[in-house]
Amino acid sequence: MKKFKLDWxxxxxxxxxxxxxxxxxxxxxxxxxLPSPLKTWQASRDYVLEPFAKRGEMDQGILRFxxxxxxxxxxxxxxxxxxxxxxxxxxxxxxxxxKIFDPIIQILRPVSPLAWLPLGLVLFLNTGxxxxxxxxxFTIAICSMWPTVLNTAxxxxxxxxxxxxxxxxxxxxxxxxxxxxxxxxxxxxxxxxFRLSLGIAWLVIVAAEMLTGRPGVGGFLWQEYxxxxxxHIILSIVVIGLVGFxxxxxMSLLEARFKTA
Amino acid sequence: xPFLELTHVSKGFGGPxxxxxxxxxxxxxxxxxxxxxxxxxxxxxxxxxAGLQKPDTGTVKLNDLEITEPGPDRGIVFQNYSLLxxxxxxxxxxxxVDQVFPNHAPEKRAELVAKAVATVNLVDHAQKxxxxxxxxxxxxxxxxxALAMDPQILLLDEPLSALDALTRATLQDEIExxxxxxxxxxxxxxNDVDEALLLADRIIPLxxxxxxxxxxxxxxxxxxxxxxxxxxHNPEFKRLRALVTNQLLGYGARRRSTVTKKLILPDIxxxxxxxxxxxxxxxxxxxxxxAEQITISA
Numbered sequence: 001m002k003k004f005k006l007d008w009x010x011x012x013x014x015x016x017x018x019x020x021x022x023x024x025x026x027x028x029x030x031x032x033x034l035p036s037p038l039k040t041w042q043a044s045r046d047y048v049l050e051p052f053a054k055r056g057e058m059d060q061g062i063l064r065f066x067x068x069x070x071x072x073x074x075x076x077x078x079x080x081x082x083x084x085x086x087x088x089x090x091x092x093x094x095x096x097x098x099k100i101f102d103p104i105i106q107i108l109r110p111v112s113p114l115a116w117l118p119l120g121l122v123l124f125l126n127t128g129x130x131x132x133x134x135x136x137x138f139t140i141a142i143c144s145m146w147p148t149v150l151n152t153a154x155x156x157x158x159x160x161x162x163x164x165x166x167x168x169x170x171x172x173x174x175x176x177x178x179x180x181x182x183x184x185x186x187x188x189x190x191x192x193x194f195r196l197s198l199g200i201a202w203l204v205i206v207a208a209e210m211l212t213g214r215p216g217v218g219g220f221l222w223q224e225y226x227x228x229x230x231x232h233i234i235l236s237i238v239v240i241g242l243v244g245f246x247x248x249x250x251m252s253l254l255e256a257r258f259k260t261a
Numbered sequence: 262x263p264f265l266e267l268t269h270v271s272k273g274f275g276g277p278x279x280x281x282x283x284x285x286x287x288x289x290x291x292x293x294x295x296x297x298x299x300x301x302x303x304x305x306x307x308x309x310x311a312g313l314q315k316p317d318t319g320t321v322k323l324n325d326l327e328i329t330e331p332g333p334d335r336g337i338v339f340q341n342y343s344l345l346x347x348x349x350x351x352x353x354x355x356x357x358v359d360q361v362f363p364n365h366a367p368e369k370r371a372e373l374v375a376k377a378v379a380t381v382n383l384v385d386h387a388q389k390x391x392x393x394x395x396x397x398x399x400x401x402x403x404x405x406x407a408l409a410m411d412p413q414i415l416l417l418d419e420p421l422s423a424l425d426a427l428t429r430a431t432l433q434d435e436i437e438x439x440x441x442x443x444x445x446x447x448x449x450x451x452n453d454v455d456e457a458l459l460l461a462d463r464i465i466p467l468x469x470x471x472x473x474x475x476x477x478x479x480x481x482x483x484x485x486x487x488x489x490x491x492x493x494h495n496p497e498f499k500r501l502r503a504l505v506t507n508q509l510l511g512y513g514a515r516r517r518s519t520v521t522k523k524l525i526l527p528d529i530x531x532x533x534x535x536x537x538x539x540x541x542x543x544x545x546x547x548x549x550x551x552a553e554q555i556t557i558s559a
Contacts, residue, residue, distance in 0.1 A: 162343040165343065168330075169313075170410075
């Protein structure tokens, strides 16, 4: 297709327009319980136009909810990176370590967040009111850790022998080899892992909030479903999607910065 | 007593020996070039001297001490530069200097780095990353990094083979200039006889692998400094070049090998168009593979 002025803006808008038309048609034909775009906007206006308002525990501006979710994600994600990166390094460096732990990682990796959450709640049951928070953190951390672990391991294994030989000729200490050669050489892989992990963390938070009923964008979605305010389900989905998109863009900017060679 | 001494060294990687019965002794301050076919185990030889690999049998001794591991007393310039892509020229060299001279004051170390950068004419590029440098410039960084460690011996593993002819010539001159300045012991591995003649005191051919070993060494008596242009007309240069080249070619002829290769012909037997249409058979699929012996002389 020929390029024209502002095509980067107009073409995506065309795509969005088509989806909204399909949505509007669906709401009047086969899915009559689906609120129409107009109704959705009317019902969501207060939440969008006063994004930081706080009217009650579960009745707050949409960005305020998003902010709660983001804080929890940031904590769980930080935990995942802090735990996952060293594990990745050990996997990449030691064959024995890989033989011991790789099978268990491969088994735990595909387990759904919905399965981890109850375990997380049980684990932190004796923290009382905080159990929901800790359970959610546990779930986010354990689910979003794997891409970081695996990418770091791949990155470490991919460090060229030439680089390591440079270190051997200089007789660099283990610590210096790690900081001067291994970590810089692995950074691009690590950041790919970090980006994928963040995507998963954001997926998990919604599920975790739904099950624990915490205030947040996912908790809001579930509550409004139960309250039969279907317009807000759509509002939440749009916000969750947009936030996930922005997070991914930000991470890929970071990732591009660390691309060496 | 020789400075660097290899006695009955052999090395294989599971399969047949790459190097067998290597004996080599090099005096302090000598510039020795080892010339050989590609794939004859030249890099393996230099890895053994560097200590990056251990010989299966025999010993490698430097200063009468057996080499068991790599160390900064043997500066290496790798064939593919091996620069760390995230370090600038200065940082790359500083990594070596800081590691080898931890007791020097920071100013003294910075001075050493600056001196090394100047030696290889990279002052204008000191703050650049490897990806911003040309191949020749990268190799200079690699040389500077090795020199900055003030090694007892400098090992050059085909340092110029990845460069174009003009850059090669410039760097050859530069290597000669640097060597003239402090007369370090150098082992240069190369596949270029002219390069060896231009730089070395002694040339040792490496017979082709597997089981490569060192041939008879040729002493280069040409006076220094050797001027590239003048050399081309120098009868001694021509004689030595013919000598080394013939030695290497001689090995090549001996290597003349028989390769049995399975030739798979197109899986169809063509029809004979000369026969009239009615009598000739249609194309056949014979499904046959024919074995043929081809003799290849190198």
